[in-house]
Amino acid sequence: MRVRVQALGALSAALVGMVTLVSPSGAAPAGQRAPAERYTAGDPGAGDAYFPFAGNGGYDVRHYDLDITYTPPAPAPAPIVGQLSGVATIDLVATQDLDRFNLDLRGMRVQAITINGKGARAVSPPAPGAEVDGAAYWQVQDDAARIWELTIQPRPKIKKGQAARVVVAYGGETTRPRDIEGVLYGWVTTRDGAMVVGEPEGSMTWYPVSDHQTDKATYSFEITVPEGKVAVANGLPASEPVTQNGRTTWFWDAPDAQASYLTTASVGDYELRHSETPAGLPVIDAVDDNLTPGNAATTDASLALQADMIAFLEATFVPYPFNSYGSIVDDDTVGYALETQTRPVYSRVASEFTVVHELAHQWFGNAVSPGLWRDIWLNEGWATYVEWLWSEHSGDDSAQTLFDEVMEIPADDAFWDLTIADPGAFGLFLDPIYERGAATLHALRGKIGDDAFFAATRAWLTRHDDSTGTTEDFQAVCEEASGQDLDAFFDVWVRTPSKPTTW
Ligand SMILES: [Zn+2]
Numbered sequence: 001m002r003v004r005v006q007a008l009g010a011l012s013a014a015l016v017g018m019v020t021l022v023s024p025s026g027a028a029p030a031g032q033r034a035p036a037e038r039y040t041a042g043d044p045g046a047g048d049a050y051f052p053f054a055g056n057g058g059y060d061v062r063h064y065d066l067d068i069t070y071t072p073p074a075p076a077p078a079p080i081v082g083q084l085s086g087v088a089t090i091d092l093v094a095t096q097d098l099d100r101f102n103l104d105l106r107g108m109r110v111q112a113i114t115i116n117g118k119g120a121r122a123v124s125p126p127a128p129g130a131e132v133d134g135a136a137y138w139q140v141q142d143d144a145a146r147i148w149e150l151t152i153q154p155r156p157k158i159k160k161g162q163a164a165r166v167v168v169a170y171g172g173e174t175t176r177p178r179d180i181e182g183v184l185y186g187w188v189t190t191r192d193g194a195m196v197v198g199e200p201e202g203s204m205t206w207y208p209v210s211d212h213q214t215d216k217a218t219y220s221f222e223i224t225v226p227e228g229k230v231a232v233a234n235g236l237p238a239s240e241p242v243t244q245n246g247r248t249t250w251f252w253d254a255p256d257a258q259a260s261y262l263t264t265a266s267v268g269d270y271e272l273r274h275s276e277t278p279a280g281l282p283v284i285d286a287v288d289d290n291l292t293p294g295n296a297a298t299t300d301a302s303l304a305l306q307a308d309m310i311a312f313l314e315a316t317f318v319p320y321p322f323n324s325y326g327s328i329v330d331d332d333t334v335g336y337a338l339e340t341q342t343r344p345v346y347s348r349v350a351s352e353f354t355v356v357h358e359l360a361h362q363w364f365g366n367a368v369s370p371g372l373w374r375d376i377w378l379n380e381g382w383a384t385y386v387e388w389l390w391s392e393h394s395g396d397d398s399a400q401t402l403f404d405e406v407m408e409i410p411a412d413d414a415f416w417d418l419t420i421a422d423p424g425a426f427g428l429f430l431d432p433i434y435e436r437g438a439a440t441l442h443a444l445r446g447k448i449g450d451d452a453f454f455a456a457t458r459a460w461l462t463r464h465d466d467s468t469g470t471t472e473d474f475q476a477v478c479e480e481a482s483g484q485d486l487d488a489f490f491d492v493w494v495r496t497p498s499k500p501t502t503w
Contacts, residue, residue, distance in 0.1 A: 001197075001199050001336060001337070001338050001339065001379075001380070001429060038097045039097040039098060039099040039157045040058075040096065040097065040098075040099055041058070041098075041099055041100040041101070042056055042057045042058020042059060042096065042098055042100065042101035042102060043056060043057030043058065043102075044056060044057075044102045044149050044151075045057070045212075046210070046212035046214050046215065048212060048214075048372050048373055049372070049374075050200075050372070050373040050374065050424070050425035050428075051180075051200060051201050051212075051373060051425065053104070053146070053147050053148070053149060054104060054200070054201035054204075054211045054212050055104070055201075055210050055211055055212025055214060055215060056101060056102040056103065056104065056210045056212075056215075057095075057096075057101075058094065058095060058096050058098050058101045059092040059093060059094050059095055059096075059098065059101055059158075059164075059210075060092060060093050060095055060215060061090055061091070061092045061209075061210050061215050061217040062091045062092060062093060062163075062217055062218070063090075063091040063217055063218045063219070063220070064088060064089070064090055064091075064207065064209070064217055064218075064219050064220075065088070065089040065090075065091075065219075065220045065221075065222075066086060066088055066207050066219065066220070066221050066222070066223075066265070067086060067087040067088075067089075067221075067222045068084060068085070068086040068206070068207075068221070068222070068223050068224065068265060069084070069085050069086070069223075069224040069225075069247075070082060070083070070084050070174075070193075070194065070223065070224070070225050070231075070267055071083040071084075071225075071226065072189070072190070072191070072192060072193050072194065072225075072226070072229065072267065073189060073190075073191055075191075076191065080175070080176065080189050080190070080191060081173050081174065081175055081189060082173070082174040082189045082194060083171075083172075083173060083174070084108070084171055084172060084173075084174050084187065084206060085169075085170070085171035086108075086168075086169070086170055086171060086206070086207060087167060087168070087169050087170075088167070088168045088170070088207050088208050088209075089165060089166075089167050090103070090165070090166045090167075090168070090208065091163065091164075091165055092163070092164055092166065093161065093162070093163050093164075094158040094159060094160050094161065094162050094164065095160065096160050097157065097158075097159055097160050098154065098157060098158040098159075098160075099153070099157055100151055100152065100153045100154075101151075101152055101154075101158075102149045102150060102151050102152070103149075103150045103152070103166075103168070103208040103209060103210060104148055104149065104150070104201070104204035104208070104209055104210065104211040105139070105148060105149075105150045105168075105170065105204055105207075105208040105209070106141070106148035106177070106186070106204045106205045107141070107148070107172060107174075107175075107177065107205055108170045108171060108172040108205075108206070108208075109139075109170060109171065109172050110122070110137065110139060110150060110168060110169070110170045110208075111169045111170055111171065112168075112169040113137045113152060113166065113167065113168050113169070114166070114167045115135065115152065115154040115158075115164055115165070115166050116154075116164055116165055117165075118135060118154075118155070119135065120134075120135035120136050120137045120152065120153070120154070120155075121134065121135065121136050121137075122136070122137060122138065123136045123137070123138050124138060125138045125139070125140050125151075126138070132153055134153075134155050135153060135154060135155040136152075136153045137150065137151060137152045137153065138150075138151050139151075146180065148204055150168070150208055152166065168208045170207075170208065174187050174189045174194065174205075174206070175189055176188050176189055177202060177205045179200070179201075179202060180425050180426065181426055181429075183335075183336075183429075184334045184335070185197055185198060185199065185202035185205075185334075186198055186202030186203065186204075186205030186206065187202075187205045187206035188332065188334055190268065190330065190331075190332040192229075192268050192269050192290065192331075193225070193229060193266065193267030193268035193269070193330075194265075194266060194267045194268075195266050195268075195328075195330045195332045195334050195345060195347065196263075196264040196265050196266045196267075196340075196345070197264065197334065197336075197338040197340065197345050198211075198260065198261040198262070198263060198264075198338075198340075199261040199262075199338055200261055200373055200428065201260075201261065202261070203260040203261060203263050204260075206265070207263075209260045210260065211260045211261070212259075212260065213259035213260070213261060213369040213370065213468055214371070214468055215260070216257040216258055216259050216369070216466065216467070217257065217258065217260075218254060218255050218256065218257065218258065219233070219234060219235070219252075219253075219254040219258055219263060220238065220251075220252070220253045220254070221233040221234075221250070221251065221252040221253075221254075221265055222249055222250075222251055223249065223250045223252070223265050223267070224247050224248070224249040224250075225247065225248060225250070225267050226246065226247060226248075227243050227246050227247055227248050228248075228269075229248065229267055229268065229269065230250070230267070230268065230269070230270040230271075230272060230286060231248075231250040231252075231265060231266070231267045232250070232252075232264070232265070232266050232267075232270060232272070232284075232286040232328050232343065233250075233252035233254065233263075233264060233265045233266075233343070234252065234254035234258060234262070234263060234264060234340060234341050234342050234343055235252055235253050235254030235255065235256070235322075235323065235324055235342055235343075236252065236253055236254075236282060236284070236323060236324045237250075237251060237252060237253075237284075238251040238252060238253040239251045252265075254341065254342065255323060256321070256322045256323060256341070256342075256466070257466040257467075258341045258366075259341070259366070259369045262339065262340050262341035262366055263340065263341070264328065264338075264340035264343060264345055266286070266328050266330060266345055268286075268288055268330055268331075269288060269289045269290060270286035270287060270288055270289070270328070270330075271286070271287050271288075271289060272284060272285070272286055273285040273286075273287065275307075277306075277307040277310055277311070277325075278307060278311070279310075279311070279314075281310065281320060281323075281324065281325060282323075282324045282325075282326075283306060283307070283324070283325050283326045284324065284325075284326035284343070285303050285326045285327050285328075285329070286326070286327070286328045286329070286343075287299060287300075287303075287327075287329045288329055288330050288331040290331040291329065291331050291348065291349070295348055295349035298349050298350070298351055299329050299346070299349055299350045301352070302350045302351055302352045302354075302355045303327055303329075303350060303355065305352060305355065305356075306325065306326075306327070306355065306359065309355065309356050309359050309390065310325065310359065312389075312390065312393055313359065313360065313363065313386065316389065316454070317363055317454075317457060317458060317461055318363070318458055318461045318462060320362065320363075321362060321363060321366070321367035321461075321465065322341065322342045322362060322366075322367075323342070324342050324343075325342055325343070325359075325362070326342070326343050327343065327344050327345075327346060327350055327355065327358075328340075328343055328344070328345045328346065329345075329346045329348075329349070329350050330345065330346070330347060330348070331348060332347055332348070333347070333348070334347040335347055337350070337354050337357075337358055338358070339357075339358040339359075339361030339362065339365055339366060339383070341362070341366045342362070344358035344359070344361070346358075353387050353390070353391075356386060356387055356390040357383045357384065357386065357387050358383070359386075360382060360383040360386035360387070361379060361382075361383050363382075363461055364378065364379060364382035364383055364386070364461075365378075365379035365382070365383065367461060367464075367465050367466065368460060368461055368464040368465060368467065368468065368469050369467070369468045369469075370468060370469070370470070371468040371469055371470035371473065372470065373425065373428060374421060374422045374423070374471075375421070375469070375470050375471050376423065376428045376429075376433055377420040377421060377423075377433050377436075377437040377440070377471070377494060378437075378469070378471065378474055380429070380433045380434045380437050381420070381433065381434065381436070381437020381438050381440055381441055382437070382438075382441065383434075384434040384435060384437060384438035385399070385437070385438040385441040385442065387438075388402045388403070388438055388442070399442055400442070402438075402442075403438075403439055403442040403443070406435050406436065406438070406439040407439065409499075411498070411499040411501075415431065415432055415435075415436070416432070416436075416497070416498055416499040417497050417498075418430060418432040418433070418436070418497060419494070419495060419496065419497045420432055420433055420436050420437055420440070420493075420494050421471045421490075421494035421495050422495070436493075437494075439493075440493040440494055443489075443493060443500070443503060444478065444486075444489065444493075447482075447484075447486075447489060447503065448478060448481070448482035448484060448486075449482070452478070452481040452482035452483075453478075453481075455481040456477045456478040456480070456481035456482065459477045459480065459481060460473075460474060460477045463477065471490070471494060475487075475490050488503070489503050
C-alpha cells in the first residue's frame with residue numbers, strides 16, 4: 001500500500017479504551033466450566049492486538065466461493081450508494097471442538113445461514129455466557145467500538161478436525177467505508193462501480209470472512225453486474241462472462257493461498273487487456289476508460305514495464321509466486337494503490353515506481369504476509385527497497401544514494417520517533433514504515449554482505465511462502481544466513497524510536 005496519512009494519537013487512545021470494555025472471549029472463565037464440556041466458542045479475534053476483533057479463532061478457512069450481485073449507484077446527483085447481495089460458501093475445518101464460532105461482517109445484513117446444509121435461525125445477541133437453543137446466528141454491529149461480528153452456533157456442534165461448509169446469504173447498501181485512520185477502504189463504492197481494497201481489515205465490508213492474514217484461503221468468484229460493467233478479481237478467469245437479462249456475470253478463480261486483505265472484486269468501466277510475459281505468465285490489466293489523457297499515458301507506459309519488472313525481481317529473489325498478474329487502474333478518488341494479490345489496484349494513475357512497489361508486494365506481503373500487523377514494515381520496507389533496487393537497475397539513483405538521503409534527515413526530526421516494528425494501529429502507513437524500513441534493509445545488506453543478505457531473503461521467501469512471518473522470524477533467517485548475532489542491529493533499526501548511529 002502507498003498512502004500518506006497522519007497518526008491520530010487521541011483516537012488511538014480512545015480505541016484502546018473502548019476495546020477494554022469488551023472481553024475478547026465472551027465465554028465464562030474456564031474454571032466455571034463443567035469439566036465434561038469440551039466444545040467451546042471460537043475466539044472473536046485472531047489475537048492481533050492492533051485489531052482485536054479482526055479474524056477469528058477455532059477454525060481454519062480453506063476456500064471462499066463468493067457469488068455477488070452488485071448494482072452501482074445511479075448517475076449524479078443520486079447519492080454514491082450501491083446495492084450488493086451475496087452468497088458466500090465457506091469451507092472450513094475446525095481447529096477445536098466448536099460450540100460457536102464467528103465470522104467478521106461489517107454493514108451487511110445476514111438473510112440466511114446453513115451449516116452442512118442445515119439451516120440456522122436468526123436470534124438477538126444473547127447475554128455473555130447465556131445458552132441459545134438449537135442452530136442459530138446473530139450479528140453485533142458496533143461502529144463506535146469497531147466490532148462487527150457474526151456469531152454462528154452450529155448444531156450439531158463441529159468436532160476438531162471436522163470440515164464444515166457454511167453458506168451465508170447476505171446483502172445491503174454499499175457506501176464508502178473508512179479504516180481506523182479514516183481512510184477509504186473495503187468495498188469503496190464509486191459512481192461507476194467499486195474499488196475494492198481491504199487492507200488491513202476491510203474485506204469484512206463485502207463478505208463474511210475471518211479477516212486476518214493468519215488464515216489464508218483460496219477463492220473463487222461469480223460477480224454479476226449491469227451489462228457493460230467489468231468485474232475484475234484475483235487470479236484468472238474461470239470461464240467466459242455470461243450476459244443475460246441485462247446483466248453480466250464474471251467468473252474468476254484464485255487458487256493460491258491468499259490473505260483476506262488482498263482480495264478484490266473491483267467493478268468499473270474497464271478495458272481488459274490480456275498479454276503474457278516472455279516466460280509465459282498470463283497478465284490481465286483492467287484500465288478504466290475514464291482516466292485523464294495524461295494519466296492514461298503514464299499508466300500505459302508503466303504497465304508496459306511490468307514484464308521487465310517481473311523478470312528483474314525473479315532474477316534478484318525467487319520465481320514469481322502466483323499463477324497470473326496484472327493491474328486494475330480505476331478513475332476513483334481513493335488516493336492510494338494496494339497490492340491485491342495477483343492484481344494490484346491503482347487510484348487514478350499507475351506510475352512506474354508505484355507499479356514496481358505493488359509488484360514487489362507479491363513476494364513481500366502477499367506470498368509472505370506479516371504475522372501480526374505490527375510487522376507491517378516487512379511489507380512496506382521491502383516494497384520501498386525494491387523501488388530503490390529498480391531505480392539503480394534503471395540507471396537512476398542508486399540504493400546507496402537513496403539510503404544516504406534518508407540518513408540526511410536530522411536526528412531530532414520526528415521521522416525517527418517511530419518504532420517501526422511496533423508502530424501502533426495508527427502508524428501502519430506512516431513514512432518511516434516505508435523509508436526507515438527500506439533503510440533498515442540497506443543497512444542490513446551492508447552489515448552482513450550481499451551473499452548473506454540475498455541468501456537470507458530467498459530463505460525468507462521460501463520458508464514462509466503461502467504463510468506469514470514476523471520480525472523475529474526475519475531476524476532468524478538473517479542470523480542463520482550470516483552466522484551473526486543481529487540482536488543489536490535489529491534493536492537499533494526497528495525497535496528503538498531514535499536515529500541509528502552505530503550498528
Ligand atoms: Zn506498499
